[in-house]
Amino acid sequence: MKLYEKVAEELSQQISQGYYQVGTKLPSIRCLSKNHSISISTAQEAYRLLEDQGIVEVKPKSGYYVRQQNSPPKLPEISRPIQRPIDVSQWHQVLDLLTSHNRHGEDLITLGRALPDYHTATLQPLLRTMASLTRDVDNLGRSQEELNGLEALRVQIARQMMHSSCQLHPDDIIITNSCQEALSISIRVTTKPGDVVAVDSPSFYGTMQTLRSLQLKVLEIPTHPETGISIEALELALEQWPITAVQVTPSCNNPLGYTMPDNRKKQLYQLAQRFDIAIIEDDIFGDLSYNTPRSNTIKSFDQDGRVILCSSFSKTIAPGFRLGWAAPGRYCDLVTHMKYVSSGCTATVPQLALADFMAQGGYERHLRKMRQQYKQSRDIMLGWLKRYLPENIRTSYPQGGFLLWIELPEMIDSVELNTRLALQNVQIAPGILFSATGKYRNCIRINYSGEPSARQETAIKKIGDEIFKMLDELETNK
Amino acid sequence: MKLYEKVAEELSQQISQGYYQVGTKLPSIRCLSKNHSISISTAQEAYRLLEDQGIVEVKPKSGYYVRQQNSPPKLPEISRPIQRPIDVSQWHQVLDLLTSHNRHGEDLITLGRALPDYHTATLQPLLRTMASLTRDVDNLGRSQEELNGLEALRVQIARQMMHSSCQLHPDDIIITNSCQEALSISIRVTTKPGDVVAVDSPSFYGTMQTLRSLQLKVLEIPTHPETGISIEALELALEQWPITAVQVTPSCNNPLGYTMPDNRKKQLYQLAQRFDIAIIEDDIFGDLSYNTPRSNTIKSFDQDGRVILCSSFSKTIAPGFRLGWAAPGRYCDLVTHMKYVSSGCTATVPQLALADFMAQGGYERHLRKMRQQYKQSRDIMLGWLKRYLPENIRTSYPQGGFLLWIELPEMIDSVELNTRLALQNVQIAPGILFSATGKYRNCIRINYSGEPSARQETAIKKIGDEIFKMLDELETNK
Numbered sequence: 001m002k003l004y005e006k007v008a009e010e011l012s013q014q015i016s017q018g019y020y021q022v023g024t025k026l027p028s029i030r031c032l033s034k035n036h037s038i039s040i041s042t043a044q045e046a047y048r049l050l051e052d053q054g055i056v057e058v059k060p061k062s063g064y065y066v067r068q069q070n071s072p073p074k075l076p077e078i079s080r081p082i083q084r085p086i087d088v089s090q091w092h093q094v095l096d097l098l099t100s101h102n103r104h105g106e107d108l109i110t111l112g113r114a115l116p117d118y119h120t121a122t123l124q125p126l127l128r129t130m131a132s133l134t135r136d137v138d139n140l141g142r143s144q145e146e147l148n149g150l151e152a153l154r155v156q157i158a159r160q161m162m163h164s165s166c167q168l169h170p171d172d173i174i175i176t177n178s179c180q181e182a183l184s185i186s187i188r189v190t191t192k193p194g195d196v197v198a199v200d201s202p203s204f205y206g207t208m209q210t211l212r213s214l215q216l217k218v219l220e221i222p223t224h225p226e227t228g229i230s231i232e233a234l235e236l237a238l239e240q241w242p243i244t245a246v247q248v249t250p251s252c253n254n255p256l257g258y259t260m261p262d263n264r265k266k267q268l269y270q271l272a273q274r275f276d277i278a279i280i281e282d283d284i285f286g287d288l289s290y291n292t293p294r295s296n297t298i299k300s301f302d303q304d305g306r307v308i309l310c311s312s313f314s315k316t317i318a319p320g321f322r323l324g325w326a327a328p329g330r331y332c333d334l335v336t337h338m339k340y341v342s343s344g345c346t347a348t349v350p351q352l353a354l355a356d357f358m359a360q361g362g363y364e365r366h367l368r369k370m371r372q373q374y375k376q377s378r379d380i381m382l383g384w385l386k387r388y389l390p391e392n393i394r395t396s397y398p399q400g401g402f403l404l405w406i407e408l409p410e411m412i413d414s415v416e417l418n419t420r421l422a423l424q425n426v427q428i429a430p431g432i433l434f435s436a437t438g439k440y441r442n443c444i445r446i447n448y449s450g451e452p453s454a455r456q457e458t459a460i461k462k463i464g465d466e467i468f469k470m471l472d473e474l475e476t477n478k
Numbered sequence: 479m480k481l482y483e484k485v486a487e488e489l490s491q492q493i494s495q496g497y498y499q500v501g502t503k504l505p506s507i508r509c510l511s512k513n514h515s516i517s518i519s520t521a522q523e524a525y526r527l528l529e530d531q532g533i534v535e536v537k538p539k540s541g542y543y544v545r546q547q548n549s550p551p552k553l554p555e556i557s558r559p560i561q562r563p564i565d566v567s568q569w570h571q572v573l574d575l576l577t578s579h580n581r582h583g584e585d586l587i588t589l590g591r592a593l594p595d596y597h598t599a600t601l602q603p604l605l606r607t608m609a610s611l612t613r614d615v616d617n618l619g620r621s622q623e624e625l626n627g628l629e630a631l632r633v634q635i636a637r638q639m640m641h642s643s644c645q646l647h648p649d650d651i652i653i654t655n656s657c658q659e660a661l662s663i664s665i666r667v668t669t670k671p672g673d674v675v676a677v678d679s680p681s682f683y684g685t686m687q688t689l690r691s692l693q694l695k696v697l698e699i700p701t702h703p704e705t706g707i708s709i710e711a712l713e714l715a716l717e718q719w720p721i722t723a724v725q726v727t728p729s730c731n732n733p734l735g736y737t738m739p740d741n742r743k744k745q746l747y748q749l750a751q752r753f754d755i756a757i758i759e760d761d762i763f764g765d766l767s768y769n770t771p772r773s774n775t776i777k778s779f780d781q782d783g784r785v786i787l788c789s790s791f792s793k794t795i796a797p798g799f800r801l802g803w804a805a806p807g808r809y810c811d812l813v814t815h816m817k818y819v820s821s822g823c824t825a826t827v828p829q830l831a832l833a834d835f836m837a838q839g840g841y842e843r844h845l846r847k848m849r850q851q852y853k854q855s856r857d858i859m860l861g862w863l864k865r866y867l868p869e870n871i872r873t874s875y876p877q878g879g880f881l882l883w884i885e886l887p888e889m890i891d892s893v894e895l896n897t898r899l900a901l902q903n904v905q906i907a908p909g910i911l912f913s914a915t916g917k918y919r920n921c922i923r924i925n926y927s928g929e930p931s932a933r934q935e936t937a938i939k940k941i942g943d944e945i946f947k948m949l950d951e952l953e954t955n956k
Contacts, residue, residue, distance in 0.1 A: 091815060098625050098818070118618050127613055134609040140596050140796035147576050177655045177800075180822040188691075193671060210819040213666075318618035320826040322655075337569060340576070341688040343821060344658040347828070348798040 004045035054383040081220030088212035111446040112429035118318035122366035130353035149175020156358035165300035179312035182326035189334040190278040202434030228260035252285035257398025289400035305329030381448040388464030402449035482523035559698030566690035589924040590907035596796035600844035608831035627653020634836035643778035657790035660804035667812040668756040680912030706738035723756040730763035733923040735876025767878035783807030859926040866942030880927035
């Protein structure tokens with residue numbers, strides 16, 4: 001943590017402990033500098049950060065005052081997707097999101113992608129180990145030794161998952177190329193073409209495209225922005241439709257950022273048990289929960305192996321790292337076979353390096369840093385949205401990760417918004433990607449993983465300006 | 479090339495040019511040492527190599543003589559698999575092959591796996607580049623830029639494939655995690671569950687397990703050990719069965735080592751055109767052809783995009799490298815979608831390093847070295863087989879790669895042979911893996927990728943001894 005961040009956090013704590021009341025004047029910059037033995041510019045930076053976080057406000061020619069605290073934003077309503085199984089569409093929009101960087105080049109601010117911040121010193125030990133392992137040619141052969149991935153890494157993953165109350169044996173874990181491969185394989189072994197799979201809604205587009213590729217039908221279940229998939233709605237759906245599996249992202253959800261309370265996770269598991277269906281649990285953002293200890297996984301309640309837990313290090317470390325894993329429970333043999341036919345073994349060097357990084361405590365240190373950074377960035381981002389977007393928007397209030405869901409006024413078409421913003425080098429993810437039928441057209445998902453900067457603030461301002469412009473045009477054309 | 483290898487090659491050429499006739503005495507070691515200005519021990523090593531290759535023989539107290547040349551071995555007959563579509567079995571035997579190293583540890587001589595020799599100086603530049611790229615954290619993010627793989631690498635692959643008369647545009651190529659992923663995706667986009675796929679026979683078990691995972695039926699086509707899949711038998715099959723695709727490995731075949739003549743490849747393509755089916759061409763060993771320029775790919779005859787060419791660098795560089803690719807022709811959009819759902823993007827650093835290695839000519843230098851090494855090892859291996867195995871065996875005569883197929887006396891059960899050999903730390907691949915129905919029970923596949931050593935020779939001797947023992951036991955139990 002930098003010095004100004006430390007000072008800001010100290011002040012922030014004093015405010016939240018009531019040491020300074022709302023509306024009170026705070027120490028002057030000169031005073032702060034003297035009290036903490038820091039430079040004037042460091043004191044200024046500390047206040048600037050607190051201002052960005054919406055904790056203090058500046059009154060010209062007077063000084064800094066405690067501001068009315070950022071209350072949690074106004075959340076979207078529970079979602080209301082179509083209540084019947086449907087085919088997934090939207091591939092071309094997903095492709096557009098995935099390839100827009102190629103067309104726009106370096107200048108594009110990619111708020112639409114779920115890319116983490118990997119420009120951090122806490123990853124340096126990992127890179128050093130990986131570079132040194134790469135020089136040993138023997139490591140190029142080792143992948144062939146263990147079809148399910150190197151044991152050293154599986155041991156570390158099993159340990160890590162104890163934070164989510166999950167008791168996994170290293171042999172319960174299969175290493176994959178990315179969480180996407182883990183999810184894809186899990187869906188393949190639990191379904192057959194034509195089956196119906198229930199999902200939370202809005203839902204990650206990668207999984208839905210997997211359902212599409214397998215000719216599966218998707219049933220989108222109403223989902224609450226704080227408690228997740230509606231158990232009640234799912235129960236009704238299970239009574240009505242021949243559902244084979246349910247796929248959810250219950251911790252630090254993508255795109256809504258919620259974490260299902262443990263008791264709801266348990267209820268979901270019991271429901272799956274009652275109707276004898278599989279649960280495919282995507283936990284890719286789970287390690288980035290702002291609350292520690294992090295919440296349980298559904299897998300932690302699993303007594304009969306019906307839950308396949310899937311995750312990776314693409315969001316916690318870096319997207320190019322390409323290491324995921326699955327804990328497939330009773331489907332272990334099927335997943336081993338499917339992993340073999342899907343891509344054979346997994347590259348060795350990243351596995352060796354990551355196992356070492358985790359064993360040395362480097363991963364936990366890195367997670368601590370990122371959780372704090374993302375939480376801080378969330379508050380700054382919510383402040384910007386308040387400042388630059390129309391008042392009547394609703395946004396998610398993420399409890400982990402780095403993704404924010406924004407519900408715009410109903411008449412705004414976010415695909416059109418994205419096209420207009422692309423001309424200004426800003427990219428967002430239109431809401432329709434997160435529904436099988438192109439629902440959520442007035443919603444967008446943005447990320448706040450990058451450290452807050454003037455460049456990002458400008459991007460948010462551009463989004464706001466464009467929305468106001470579209471609203472004006474709609475008003476005129478009425 | 480080492481000095482003794484150079485001297486041996488020179489002598490070998492003089493022999494093949496008729497300068498020394500069969501039965502002629504060759505220069506003494508002292509004489510050779512003087513003529514070539516080499517040490518006595520180098521001259522001895524040169525003769526030892528020629529002896530191993532079966533080119534010269536030593537007569538005690540007399541000297542070295544030109545031996546009756548190693549004629550190509552007695553080849554197996556054309557295969558005669560069951561002529562109807564069937565389900566693939568044998569997964570547990572494949573799993574056993576893939577995991578036996580775990581149970582036996584370092585001492586196991588794994589002749590059963592198709593692992594290349596990656597302990598070679600020609601790979602050092604690649605490893606150095608990769609290590610240095612790893613240190614730059616920016617490279618961990620770059621994979622997300624290009625869904626189909628980095629353009630720099632696709633350019634190099636397109637160039638490389640020109641050796642096989644293939645005109646590919648970099649945009650025709652999609653990078654994958656291994657050839658297995660390329661094959662798996664290719665089969666998925668050209669078939670639907672229940673379809674029939676024709677394959678050469680014996681055939682690579684990885685592809686057959688993919689067919690199994692997709693609930694496809696396999697039709698094994700009679701295959702000639704020199705000219706490959708029988709066009710005539712395939713034509714008959716196409717008239718009789720609703721075949722959707724044909725999957726073949728026509729260059730440096732696994733396990734038979736043949737390369738289909740170009741005109742047969744063209745005929746195969748024309749047949750596919752006539753019956754409007756897709757061809758999935760596995761070219762993973764193609765770059766290791768002993769004859770240069772290498773033969774055409776079937777893809778080089780492709781006029782309407784029905785051929786999907788699949789390959790990787792797992793056999794030419796190292797198994798842990800995990801970079802493959804597909805050139806999917808008319809199936810390009812489908813393959814892009816399937817690759818995305820299968821594992822998302824592909825790791826960046828290996829792609830960047832490989833593109834550089836290829837651009838600098840390092841890959842071509844490495845291939846030249848490996849082709850020569852493997853060809854030399856083939857001849858030594860054939861010599862050992864002559865020496866240690868029963869006379870009435872038949873073996874393939876590989877034209878590239880490093881795999882040898884051995885047809886043992888009909889009563890020998892190679893699964894049993896493998897079990898017995900495992901107790902002596904030798905592993906082979908039983909023939910049943912290469913058939914959907916467990917045919918080829920009296921065949922084995924071994925590799926000769928490692929540089930010939932006393933350890934390997936001992937392994938071959940153990941195989942021979944065990945076979946003789948089994949034959950004796952069978953004789954006794956009659």
